[in-house]
Amino acid sequence: MERDVPFDQGDSCALVRILGESVRPGEQLTLDLQVARLYTRTSVNIPVVVHRSMADGPVLLLLAGVHGDEVNGIDTVRRILNDVGTRPIEKGTLVAIPVFNVFGFLNMKRQLPDGRDLNRYFPGSPKGSLASRLAHALAKDVLPAVDLTIDLHSGSAQRYNLPHIRFTEDDERSLELARVFDAPLIVQAPVRPRSIREMLHQQGRSYLLFEGGKAQSLDHDAIRVAHRGITRIMEHLGLWSGTSDLTQGTSMITGSRWVRAGHSGLFHPMMENGSKVSQGMILGLITDPYGEMAKQVKAPFDGTLFCVNTAPVVNQGDALFHLGY
Numbered sequence: 001m002e003r004d005v006p007f008d009q010g011d012s013c014a015l016v017r018i019l020g021e022s023v024r025p026g027e028q029l030t031l032d033l034q035v036a037r038l039y040t041r042t043s044v045n046i047p048v049v050v051h052r053s054m055a056d057g058p059v060l061l062l063l064a065g066v067h068g069d070e071v072n073g074i075d076t077v078r079r080i081l082n083d084v085g086t087r088p089i090e091k092g093t094l095v096a097i098p099v100f101n102v103f104g105f106l107n108m109k110r111q112l113p114d115g116r117d118l119n120r121y122f123p124g125s126p127k128g129s130l131a132s133r134l135a136h137a138l139a140k141d142v143l144p145a146v147d148l149t150i151d152l153h154s155g156s157a158q159r160y161n162l163p164h165i166r167f168t169e170d171d172e173r174s175l176e177l178a179r180v181f182d183a184p185l186i187v188q189a190p191v192r193p194r195s196i197r198e199m200l201h202q203q204g205r206s207y208l209l210f211e212g213g214k215a216q217s218l219d220h221d222a223i224r225v226a227h228r229g230i231t232r233i234m235e236h237l238g239l240w241s242g243t244s245d246l247t248q249g250t251s252m253i254t255g256s257r258w259v260r261a262g263h264s265g266l267f268h269p270m271m272e273n274g275s276k277v278s279q280g281m282i283l284g285l286i287t288d289p290y291g292e293m294a295k296q297v298k299a300p301f302d303g304t305l306f307c308v309n310t311a312p313v314v315n316q317g318d319a320l321f322h323l324g325y
């Protein structure tokens with residue numbers, strides 16, 4: 001379904017329905033998304049925080065912790081909720097899910113306890129795996145009310161992502177919003193099957209995927225860029241009035257390739273994330289522990305580094321640098 005009007009600027013009182021509840025103008029509430037209990041019989045609630053202003057306007061969803069160990073996004077949403085405490089929403093509705101994959105967050109793991117990646121099970125089903133049920137609950141009971149979703153991620157394992165927004169080719173509306181977000185980079189990336197991005201793209205709905213920092217770590221640079229971008233989007237959509245700062249401008253990456261380890265060993269990156277490099281430039285070294293082997297890792301083409309593996313030890317074939325052009 002293609003929606004022609006980007007955001008419903010609405011009649012005097014549009015219906016905002018989240019998890020089966022009608023949220024009234026001026027209401028602030030925390031709803032609980034419940035899908036499964038832990039094996040200790042403890043019920044698991046996934047808090048969904050909703051702030052609706054008196055004035056109708058767009059509904060913005062901030063989604064973090066789809067991958068349970070990507071804590072930068074969780075802290076970013078926490079900061080926005082903190083801001084909303086002193087700077088209330090003036091128009092529209094803010095919906096925030098700081099920790100979606102609570103099961104993964106409890107274990108500090110990307111996946112759910114059965115090893116499934118939640119972001120490969122959309123739109124999900126009510127009778128499927130835990131991943132599928134969580135995806136279904138979000139897709140059916142939250143997302144239909146939402147005009148724009150901002151989904152916050154970090155690099156998996158030790159891969160440190162330079163803060164960027166990923167966009168889907170031909171999604172002009174989201175690209176325009178990505179420019180408002182004003183992260184240092186916008187990266188065109190292929191859509192992963194059965195991800196939230198694929199589902200929303202097929203429905204013609206606006207979506208921004210932010211990537212910054214790495215899993216299991218709080219990276220203040222990445223959090224600062226995400227927090228600033230979300231603030232700018234909220235001001236752009238009218239949730240907040242005023243403008244916080246000037247646009248810094250963003251570079252566009254339309255294609256990329258991983259530079260992989262040709263050898264196993266201790267890994268010594270030599271180029272800063274975000275560097276512009278030319279073909280043949282030495283990006284890092286892989287050494288053995290005995291002082292006998294030192295192999296250079298070279299740039300296969302001219303481009304910009306936007307992800308650097310920070311693992312101290314790598315195996316042959318591991319992704320070391322993500323190089324965009």
Ligand SMILES: [Zn+2]
Nearest residue numbers: 067070153154
């Ligand atoms: Zn992620």
